Structure formats: structure tokens, C-alpha cells
Amino acid sequence: QATIYHVGDPAVAHRALIGNADDFLNRPAASFPTSLATWRHGERNDNIATVSYGPQWRVLRCNLTAEILSRLGSLAPLHEEVAQALVADLSARCGGGGDVAVREPITKAVFTLVTRLCFGDIVDDSQRHAIGRVIRDSIVAAGKLSPGFDGSMLSKLANWRGFRRISAVLKRQPKLYLPLIAARSQSQSQLCGGIVHPYVDSLLDLRVPEDNGDASGPGRPLRDGELVGLVFEFLGAATGSTAACLEWTLAHLIDQPETLDKLRVEIDEEADAGGILSSKSLRGGMPYLNAVVLECLRMHPPVPIGRDAKRWTDPDKFRPERFLAGGEAEDIGPAPGPKEIRMMPFGAGHRHCPGVNMGMLHIKCFLAALVHNFDWALSAEDCSSGVDMTEQDGFIKIMKKPLSARVTRRT
């Protein structure tokens, strides 16, 4: 089994991932659940996270960035639609005002947005439900493998029960994705919500380097196994972390009503001035919203470096003000700068998350809609004890006790 070293010191992380970035061009074999699906019928079918640094990685990553992630400016109508659907769903669940378990509606809303970006408008509710279950099951199953699992025969034997479970889950994917990919290849001219071409269309058009390294021709199309892996990566990467961040943020806002009030003032003012879900508003118009999301990602990141007491004042306190002008972290953004790493929720170095801007935008879009349209308070169950902020160990750090909140529609 591979030995895993956890780096908790930001200076060491900086020296490794920025100073010696070229030594960390590749990930350990099984650090993402997607990597378990790479070998099929003797063929390696990589996605962006699993492929070795080199020409194929560059082509796949550039395609995702150029075709989807750089088109954030045109997402507003889609954001508007999915945020309205979430507001309608929560309104129905809370009635005139009541306790609601928020994880399910939030995850459903994020997943609807992400499946539309991936496949366009061809996915119906039952397909979306089935795909969502496979992704959730695979993330849960991956979280149960021992931390030293590296995909080697020895570690598969040592983890045989967990490995069998995750292999069975991943085998369900081709049956779900391939018919949708085939349908897209028939109707490629349709835009997603009339705005952007879905990710799958770009993958169908893409040519990657030949397996034998011959760079003289145009390259080859992606194999079915690669398409399945890339779709799984896109859906999984963009859903789990976003939904987890939203649930954590609501938990902190309920725990600190004064922070919620301050955020609402900013959001309501922006709404009065013409709309909160435009790309301009979400990207720069609401500094406190940005600070709230950064503070949540600092405290509950997938990569744990944001609570070093030598670098943060009261690191365990939720205090978005630290990210505002004049605060101790006014220059800190979601991705680390070249000089130091104080937090790295989206990773660092050559393999940092390419979806950082899209992830931030999705979180802010849903959060702005939720705070603008609803009052949030402790559920009857949490009234005496407060919100339980315990983290559950796993591939993504989610709340151990799913958040239940008293939700009331604002008039």
C-alpha cells in the first residue's frame, strides 16, 4: 500500500506544490473515485484528474476550460431558471414555514444545473435521479476505502470488500451515460437552455493524441470508456463540493443570525438595484457574499489547510469579515497566489481545480437566492443544542448530521 503523508503546514505545502510544482505533476493512483474506473478490458480510459501530465491532459483540460468554464458570462439565464426551481421546491417543502432537511433539495438543484451543462436539455427526471444515485454511491464507497488505497493488487486485496462495492457501482455508469451521449451526437445543434453547448458535445468533437504518440495526424476521437469517465468526473466534481459548501454555509448563517442579517442587507440592496443572479452581480457586485463563501471554504475545504492558528486569528470562528478590505485575508482568494498558501480549497499547483470560478459562481448563485427568498433559523430539534458542526470523514467533507432548518418564505 502507498504511504500517504498529510501536509498540514502551509509553508511546506507551498514549498511542495508551488516551489517544486514539477515534482507533483501526477496524483497518487486512487486519490479520486474516478481513477478506479480507468482500466476496462485491458484499456486505460483516463479523465482529466487521472491522466498523467502530458499532451492528453493538456487537450482534455483545455477543452473543459475553453468550451465550458470560460463561458461563465452566459450562464445567468440558466442560473435564474435553476435557482427559481429551488425556491419553488423549498417553498413547497416548508409550507407556510417549517423544518426542512435541506441537503436533498440543494443537491437536486445543483445536480440539475450540472447535468444540463453536461448533456443539455435531454435528461429527464428519472434519468437524473438514477445518475445522481450512482455518483452519490460511488463517492460514499470511495470514502470507505482506506486512505492508503493506491489501486495496486495488494491494496485491492486489503480493501477487497470496499473495492468490490465501488467496482459494482461504477459498472452501472456506461448503461446510464452512453444512451445520452448517443442522443447528443444526433442533436448536437441544440444549445443548453439556448445558451452554451453542453460539455458532451465538445467531447464528441474532440481529438486527442494517438495512443502510440504519433502526433503527425489530427488525433483520435475519445473512446466510449473515456467519454463515460469524463462525464462522471464532470458531474461528480461540480456537484458534491458545491452542495456541501452550500449546506455548511447555511449552517453557519443559522448559527450566527447577525452574519445572516448582514448578508441579506447586501443581497436585498443588489436585488433592488436590478437583480442578484447576473454574472456581474455574482462575480463582483456583492463582496460580503464572496467573503461568506470564502470563509466557508476556508473552514470546510476538501483539502485541509485553512485553520492554521499561526496564520489565522481565531481559525475555528466563522468570520467572513476577515476577507473584506482591511481584514487579515483581504488579498486571499479561492486559489492560492504565488507567494503563500493560507488555504487551498481548490488545490494548488499544476493540477489545481480548473472549475474554481464556476464552483464559486454556482455557490453564490444558489446562496443569494436562498437568502433573498427565505428566512433561516434553528429547527425545533436544534433549538436547545444549536447546529451540530461535526464533519463526516469521507472523500468530501460533509456535515455528519445533515442540516435541518426552520425555513420561512419571505414576503
Ligand code: HEM
Ligand atoms: C466548490 C466547488 C469545487 C471544489 C471545492 C473543488 C475542489 C477541487 C480540488 C481540491 C481538486 C484537486 C486539486 C489538486 O489536486 O491540487 C479539484 C480538481 C479538479 N476539479 Fe474541482 N472543485 C470544485 C468544482 C469543480 C467544478 C465546477 C469543476 C468542473 C466542472 C471541477 C473540475 C475539476 C477537475 C477536472 C479536477 C482535476 C484537475 C486536474 O487534475 O488537472 N471542479 N477540484
